[in-house]
Amino acid sequence: MEIRGVIFDLDGVLCHTDHYHYLAWKALADRLGLPFDERVNDRLRGVSRMDSLEIVLSLGEKQFTxxxxxxxxxxxxxxxxSYLAKMGPEALAPGAVDVLRDLKAQGWKLAVGSSSKNAPLILERTGLEGYFDTVADGSQITRSKPDPEVFLLAARKLNLCPSECIVVEDAVAGIQAAKAGGFFAVGIGDAANAPGADASISGLKEIPILCKKFRMPL
Structure with missing residues (x-):
């Protein structure tokens, strides 16, 4: 197998904004009188905003238009x-910048594949926008993970086939999406032991090591 590109999920892989999501969903749930906690929040990982809302609303019985x-x-x-506007590089995962700089220097094509429509803002606030050849995000797709649409779009924008790309994901839905699209799926964090993952890593610094197992990009 010849791997020439790496597609990263954003939130939970390159940076961590989970707590901001939690605070925002909890504020809404509290206003509606719904019992929202960290366990429910975990169910929203890798899920689109509207699908996440449906999960939150399922905690109650009231119907909404x-x-x-x-x-x-x-x-x-x-x-x-409003929380993202205050974030900065401190939200980056350990080693994120070093890993991206290393991969870019070695000639790998790099992309973000995120269901979040806020991906451009997150990249700007964390200073990561200059490291990627392209970004595929929630504003460019109609189907969220576990559908592979966002990863397939990222691969097309890199001018690569799915079989030429590694996808790095921290959510089970993301691993499912990567496998459904024909990508080499790498699990990290909560997805490190996800069923179907082709490989698992404990930290981003293992990505360049993993890439070296494949033929270097041309």
Missing amino acids: QAEKEQMAEEKNRRYR
């Missing part, structure tokens, strides 16, 4: 973005 749901999703996102 589609317009009301869209307003709630926007309310959550406004609060989440």
Whole structure:
């Protein structure tokens, strides 16, 4: 197998904004009188905003119109973005910049494949935008993980086939998406032991080591 590109999920892999998501969803749930906690929040990992909202609303019995749901999703996102506006490089995962710099220097094509529509803001706030050849995010797709659409889009934008790309994911839904798209799936964090993962790593610094097992990009 010839691997020429690496596609990274963003939140939970290169940076950590989980707590911001939790605070934003909890604020909404508290307003609605719903019992939201960290366990429920874990169910939202790698899931689109509207699908996450459905999970949150399933904690109660009240029914809402589609317009009301869209307003709630926007309310959550406004609060989440207010937290992101204050974040900086301190939110980066250990070794993220060194790993990206190393891979880029070696000639690997790099992309972000994230279901988040806030990916551009996160990349800007953390200073990572200059390390990637392309970004595929939630504003460019219609189907979220475990559908492989975002990874397939990232591969197309890199001008690579799925079989030429490694996908690094921290969510089970992301691993499922990578496998469904024909990618080499690498699990990290919560997805380190995900069923179907082709490899698992304990930290980003293992990515260059893993890449060296494959033929170097041309």
